[in-house]
Amino acid sequence: MEDKKYDVILFGATSFVGQILAKYLTEQFGVDGEVKWAAAGRSGSKLDMVKDSLGPAARGLPLLIADARDEKALLDLCRQTRVIVSTVGPYALYGEPMVKACVESGTDYCDLTGEVPWIKRMVSKYEKQAEASGAKIVHCCGFDSIPSDLGVYFLQQQAKEKFGEPCEHVKMRVRKIRGEFSGGTVASLLNVVKEVRENPALRKELANPYSICPEGHGFSARQDNINSAKFDPDFQSWMAPFVMAGINTRVVHRSNALSGNSYGDAFRYDEAVLTGKGVKGGAGAFGMMGFMGGFMLAAALKPTRWVLERYVVPKPGEGPSPESQKKGMYDLRFYGETASGQSIRCKVTGDEDPGYGSTAKMLGQAAVCLAKDVAKIDKKGGFWTPSTVMGDKLMKRLVANSGLIFDVIENQ
Numbered sequence: 558m559e560d561k562k563y564d565v566i567l568f569g570a571t572s573f574v575g576q577i578l579a580k581y582l583t584e585q586f587g588v589d590g591e592v593k594w595a596a597a598g599r600s601g602s603k604l605d606m607v608k609d610s611l612g613p614a615a616r617g618l619p620l621l622i623a624d625a626r627d628e629k630a631l632l633d634l635c636r637q638t639r640v641i642v643s644t645v646g647p648y649a650l651y652g653e654p655m656v657k658a659c660v661e662s663g664t665d666y667c668d669l670t671g672e673v674p675w676i677k678r679m680v681s682k683y684e685k686q687a688e689a690s691g692a693k694i695v696h697c698c699g700f701d702s703i704p705s706d707l708g709v710y711f712l713q714q715q716a717k718e719k720f721g722e723p724c725e726h727v728k729m730r731v732r733k734i735r736g737e738f739s740g741g742t743v744a745s746l747l748n749v750v751k752e753v754r755e756n757p758a759l760r761k762e763l764a765n766p767y768s769i770c771p772e773g774h775g776f777s778a779r780q781d782n783i784n785s786a787k788f789d790p791d792f793q794s795w796m797a798p799f800v801m802a803g804i805n806t807r808v809v810h811r812s813n814a815l816s817g818n819s820y821g822d823a824f825r826y827d828e829a830v831l832t833g834k835g836v837k838g839g840a841g842a843f844g845m846m847g848f849m850g851g852f853m854l855a856a857a858l859k860p861t862r863w864v865l866e867r868y869v870v871p872k873p874g875e876g877p878s879p880e881s882q883k884k885g886m887y888d889l890r891f892y893g894e895t896a897s898g899q900s901i902r903c904k905v906t907g908d909e910d911p912g913y914g915s916t917a918k919m920l921g922q923a924a925v926c927l928a929k930d931v932a933k934i935d936k937k938g939g940f941w942t943p944s945t946v947m948g949d950k951l952m953k954r955l956v957a958n959s960g961l962i963f964d965v966i967e968n969q
């Protein structure tokens with residue numbers, strides 16, 4: 558392992574999710590024990606407040622000042638640590654200089670972005686340099702897209718063990734979910750809608766299921782894009798589009814490509830939300846579809862977007878209360894079928910609010926896993942996905958410390 562002052566620097570410790578992560582890291586690891594970490598951000602006074610809120614256990618927590626636009630300060634952070642974990646978002650607005658600094662300095666990096674156009678830009682611009690410097694860049698280490706990415710990874714492991722072949726088609730269905738959005742997440746979502754409105758070419762890119770796969774991937778299987786209410790016979794339930802499918806499905810296809818097409822050349826993957834059986838289930842699916850369509854339309858038009866930002870959605874820095882985070886949960890179901898017609902069902906569940914409580918625990922363990930469990934010589938530099946760079950090591954950590962459960966459902 559390299560000799561660095563810190564294992565992890567949390568950049569954006571003052572953000573809504575960064576504060577939850579700082580608390581989690583303090584509770585799990587202290588500050589200068591098994592994991593040596595520091596908190597960074599652009600405002601010294603805000604960082605002081607975060608540190609005070611963490612109590613006596615964080616008395617020794619080092620605080621480092623860096624603005625996301627100050628490349629010299631970012632390189633200085635990189636020089637001191639094995640891993641940067643960033644919660645400074647929207648990433649499309651503030652994230653590139655830090656990715657550049659990590660790639661230049663060979664520092665490993667993980668974040669919470671779900672912004673597909675930005676990820677594509679970062680991969681195209683910095684992949685070669687990351688390969689050369691040895692920096693492992695891992696986007697999407699929150700609710701999008703760890704449960705989907707590791708859920709499929711787990712299901713395929715089980716399928717290969719049981720049937721000797723991977724599943725050619727996997728469906729992920731959200732059976733239950735309880736959580737809220739923060740201002741930062743809404744700002745990122747609204748920014749993607751704005752980018753697409755300003756640059757219609759992005760619409761085509763967003764519609765491409767293989768948009769973040771490496772060049773020359775060779776996949777051409779037609780993917781089911783669930784963008785309307787439908788009945789799913791495999792789950793005996795109505796279903797509606799899932800807001801995170803646009804990022805999760807892209808990450809899963811990149812994982813397939815990076816793992817040497819281990820899910821197959823004709824692999825298909827889709828996600829949706831289950832709304833139940835009968836008339837009530839159907840009404841729920843159409844209602845959810847109408848709500849999502851209305852929200853996206855309002856976000857795309859300037860006057861309604863202004864109303865949304867000013868009066869409806871949470872502001873940056875705001876988010877669900879600690880009580881509401883604790884009450885959150887999710888239950889994701891996976892159904893896979895092999896080319897020879899064998900089938901398997903798995904589930905991934907998580908405690909706490911998916912976007913915050915659970916996301917902070919996943920991101921924290923991903924950062925520590927990169928720093929402690931993945932040796933530089935084991936994995937080369939480049940833009941990885943959570944499952945392809947951390948796989949079993951991360952799953953083990955999440956089950957032991959982050960409230961996630963991965964299970965095969967017997968007696969389907």
Ligand SMILES: NC(=O)c1ccc[n+]([C@@H]2O[C@H](COP(=O)([O-])OP(=O)(O)OC[C@H]3O[C@@H](n4cnc5c(N)ncnc54)[C@H](OP(=O)(O)O)[C@@H]3O)[C@@H](O)[C@H]2O)c1
Pocket residue numbers: 569570571572573574575598599600603623624625626644645646647648651669670671697698699700701702739740741742743745746872873874875876911912913916
């Ligand atoms: N993938 C997932 O599951 C998931 C879940 C939750 C959040 N997210 C994403 O995570 C990101 C953070 O969300 P959030 O709700 O925590 O956001 P937030 O509360 O709005 O925080 C934004 C952070 O960015 C910092 N920042 C802004 N400009 C900066 C600059 N020039 N230099 C340094 N720092 C700067 C802010 O610092 P100050 O405090 O000094 O203003 C703050 O720490 C968002 O992109 C969101 O979409 C993803």
